[in-house]
Amino acid sequence: MPVTAGVLGCGHSLPAQTRRNDDPVYDALDTRRNAQGVIESAVFRGLDRRRFLAPGERIETHMVTAAREALTRAGTGEDDIERLYGYVTVPEYATPNGLFQVHHLLGLPGDAMVVPVNGEYSNFLLGLVHAAEAVEAGRAGTSLVVVGANWTRHSDYTQGYSVSISDAAGAAVVGPSDRFVLVDHAFRTLSSQYHGLTLRHRFLTLNGLTFLPVNPDTGLPSMVYDMTRTGNEDLLGVVKDGLPVLVNALLDRNGVKGGQVSLITHQGSRLLMDHWSDRIGPAVHLDTLAEYGNMTLATYPVNLSHHFTTVDTEYVVIAAVGCGLHVTAVLLRV
The missing domain is CATH 3.40.47.10 (Thiolase/Chalcone synthase)
Incomplete structure (x- = not known):
């Protein structure tokens, strides 16, 4: 086998x-x-x-x-x-x-x-x-x-x-x-939005002063995350609606209904998370937003770990958003 x-x-x-x-x-x-x-x-x-x-x-x-x-x-x-x-x-x-x-x-x-x-x-x-x-x-x-x-x-x-x-x-x-088996995955690339979410060296302006952020340990310039106007538009547009479209397509491809899954997503905003829940209809949307905040790339393993022993659905779906721009989802069979 x-x-x-x-x-x-x-x-x-x-x-x-x-x-x-x-x-x-x-x-x-x-x-x-x-x-x-x-x-x-x-x-x-x-x-x-x-x-x-x-x-x-x-x-x-x-x-x-x-x-x-x-x-x-x-x-x-x-x-x-x-x-x-x-x-x-x-x-x-x-x-x-x-x-x-x-x-x-x-x-x-x-x-x-x-x-x-x-x-x-x-x-x-x-x-x-x-x-x-x-x-x-x-x-x-x-x-x-x-x-x-x-x-x-x-x-x-x-x-x-x-x-x-x-x-x-x-x-x-x-x-x-034969537990928490990775059944399938899906990926959506929106590379035309490449410049929307970036981590780079850039000047900041605060209280009328413009300066280059410095790493206190090294004294050298430090990179800073930037969500441009395009990035904001993406967050409230293609990411808001693109994530549930990708997840639902992944579920349909595997004959799985939303009510059979525990859902883990990017957790920056309850507004977006509620929208994703409405569109996907999971049995439960697992998160630690209030306790831990937006842990960016660590959000997904932290939530999986936090809830790992209490998952009682047949499947888990983890859906990530990210720079580039892209959306990723994986389907695990519990």
Whole structure:
């Protein structure tokens, strides 16, 4: 019989520091209406707490913690890992990615292939797909997928999206299994919107002063996330409606109804999440928006880990949105 690949165990880790809605960091928010008459920060609703790294704290440490929890839950040792997929965003270096540091800190075998996947925010889902395909093709046995986000250090706190951003790390072990089997996946690329969501070096303006953000640890210029007017339009247009279209097509292709699935999506705004729930009709929409905020690329493994032992539906659908522009979805059979 063909080998099926599934998620054997999950783990997650978040910094201890918490920001609430009245945190002074949000005092500089631009609350003017944009060209579409929308106040950007008002789109990001439903948040209460977000986690952020303390000075000197590194997201790789949380990735290691999440990975070890996933290994323990899977009953798998470090020596069993043949491939390490994932990504650190924002990385310390343009290359190599911090995933190599995670490999070192975990003590993974020297012959374990390290595969950085730079596809914000679908890094985790893309890692799952590649790991599962390697198992099914007989090219690898057990793989580890781990991602970490330190976006609070690379956000523009005058822009509305910043009210949602949170730091976190999540991981999953993938191997031969008949539980949480990766049944199918779907991907939609809208590359004409390439410039809408970017992470780059750029000048910021605050209180009438224009400056280049600097990394306090190195004294060097630091990259900052930017959601342009096009990005805002995409969020409220092609992403808002494109995600449920992709998910429903994936479900139809596999003969699955919305009421059979637990849904995990990007979680930046309750407004968007409610819209996606209405369009897909899942049995339950799993999230940690109020507690953990928008963890960007770590959102998906953290939520899978957080709810892993309590899922009581036949299927799980995880749907990610991301830069480029793209939407990704995977279907897991529980």
